Amino acid sequence: MTAPADRHERFPGLPRRGFLAAAGGAAGLGALTLAGCSGSPATETASGKGDGTPRRGGRLRAAFAGGGASETLDPHLGNLFADAARSKALFDKLADYGADLAAVPRLAEKWEPNAVLDRWTVTLRQAEFHDGKPVTAADVLYSYRRIADPEKAYRARASLEPIDLKASRATGERTVEFVLKRPTAEFPNVIAAFGTYIVQDGATAFDRDPVGSGPFRFVSFTPGRSTVLRRNDAHWDGAPYLDELELVVANEESARINALLGGQIEYAHELNPATGRAHEKAGGIEIVRLRNSAMQAFAMKTDRPPFDDPRVREAFFLIADRQELVDGALSGAGEQGNDLFGKGYEYYADELPQRTQDIGRARSLLKQAGAQDLKVTLDTSSVAAGFTEAAGIFRDQAARAGVTVEVRMGSKDSYWKDILDSGTLCCYRSGAMPIESHISQRLLTDSTTNATKWQDKTFDALYQQAQSTKDRTARAALYGRMQRRLYTEGGFLVWGFGDWILGTARNLRGVAREAPANTLDWARFDKVWLA
Known part of the structure; x- marks a missing residue:
């Protein structure tokens, strides 16, 4: 459906994509001018807290x-x-991810295993679709079976x-087994x-x-x-507090920041790190940093020389000066990694010592x-911000170790497809997801996106044991064992975790500042308001 031209002709889009894929994004093309919008720069300061x-x-x-035109x-x-x-x-999902990437209920009121x-x-809460019809078990099963259709390219x-969707069934209007x-x-x-959104049957x-x-119609x-x-x-x-929400397309980062500065959007x-740093103290707008939103790494293929030797992998862990990489490739907008995914997330092994550069030890191992x-x-x-800079910095660091x-x-x-199976060492990044999902999708012998070719039957068995362990403390101990193994000899050299940077008008309140991108409170427009 097309809305009145006077509302939408202000925001002509060009085909730049901000991908949600676990790894990756696309570069920007074209330009955009935003003009003739109502509104003026706000005068109040949003603290982001309280x-x-x-x-x-x-x-x-x-x-x-x-x-572009293919949007749906x-x-x-x-x-x-x-x-x-x-x-x-x-739309709504049955559950979503909290700030620590643990699942929290949404349309599901509760879930109970055997x-x-x-x-x-899964027991559904009492909720309605926009037409007044209740959300039922039949809607859930229809939605999941639609997503699972092998003839379709549904991401989820x-x-x-x-899930065995043929055997799964409704046991009541609001319960699904x-x-x-x-x-x-x-x-x-x-x-x-x-x-995994729920749509009507x-x-x-x-x-x-x-x-x-x-929350919006x-x-x-x-x-x-x-x-x-x-x-x-x-x-x-x-x-929601808002009467209306308008999501506009502005493909170039410069168009987005200029529209914000001009009071045409809120x-x-x-935004890129340089833009965030330039405006952080200027006072005209608010800069919001979503911490730990993107893992930054080098992926070493452990099934081929030279990285089939764990001593070489350890040497590369020790070659990296992580702070130099964060400062140079991310313009300081992030924090050091420790060769493990999911810093700050549920089950993260934060007890392991922070690895530091040790060129002498790296030379000895080599x-x-x-x-x-x-x-x-x-x-x-250049598929992702900081990749080319990180490669150049690490090249110079490695030279110090010979x-x-x-x-x-x-x-x-084609970068993400190309590096999955070819080459030996590549730049890699990942958005937020549970640590368990990272393991199952990337680190098991049969994982479909195993970029490091990490294949270890004992590791696989530990994962299956964790999935069969009901007690959370015991399960966390198993994830800890797996992470210690990866810390010692895994294929991901995780050098940093980048911030995701947003800009907001000074009169926009309630924007969550502790939620990584892709989690429940990211883009949570039903909980923000205009002062």
Whole structure:
């Protein structure tokens, strides 16, 4: 449905994509001019903490990079941050991820496993779709079976793989018995996964008049330009403070920041570190840093020379000056990593000592491995911010240990596919996800995105044991054992965790500052207000 031209012609989009994929993004193209919008720069300061008494009313204008004319409101097809923001506003999931990436209930009021963790009963809370119909078990089963359709390219299909959807059934109007293919202690992560939104039983078309159960109702949608939504007063989690939400497409970062500075929008998504630093103390806008939103790493392929020798992998761990990489590749917008995914997340092994550069020890290990004159190729690309800078910095660090690193630039369009199986060393990053999901998707022998080719039957067995362990403390101990193994000889050299940077008007309040991108409180427009 196309909205009035006077509203949307202000925001013509160009095909830059802000991908939500676990690893990656795309570079920007084109330019955008935002002019003729109403509104003026705000005069109040938003502290981000304690933000005062919420105020109802007004329209929030939030700018994201978009996907052009191919954009859709189908919540099962989204791949972009803009898609996720639209889906979160219009629809609900059974669960979502909290700031520590532990699953928290949404449409699910509670979930209960059987003794062996291969059947889970989910009880739905009393919630309604925008047309007044209740959200039922039939809607949940229809949604998941739609996502799992092998003929479709729905992103969440792999996330639902543990569920036997043919055997799963409704045991009441608001209860679903999920039958699993194997014991799965972390089943709540499955129902919290990106894209697992609940739609009405039988729904097939979404772009003209989508009916969800989310905090906002549909008004209009122009692909590549703008989406206008209105407050859902009957939302189960309370009505939003805003009257309306307008999600506009502004593909260039410069367009987003200029529109924010000019008072034409109140929320600018995805700013680069240099922009954030330039405006942090200027006072005209607020800069919000979502900590630990993106793991930054080098991936070493452990199934081929030279990284099939754990001594070489350890040497590379010791070559890295992590603070220099954070300062140089992320402009200081992040913190050091410790060769493990998920810093600050549930189950993270924060008891392990912070690894520091030790060139002497690295040289000794390389000599023991017969690799004192080692030459390696490091694949990188401009596909993600900081990749080319990180490659150059690490090349110089490695030279101090007598290692020659040749940096090879790859295609932005095919980089993630190219580095999955080819090469030996590459730049890598990941968005937020539970540590268990990182392990299952990337570190098991049969994981489909195993970029380090880490294959260890004992490690696999520990994961399966964890998934069969009901007691959380005992399960956490097993995850700790797995992480200690990765810390010692894994293939991910995790050098940092980058901040995700947003810009907001000074009169926008309630924006969550502790939630990594992709979690429940990211882009949570039902809980913000205009002062």
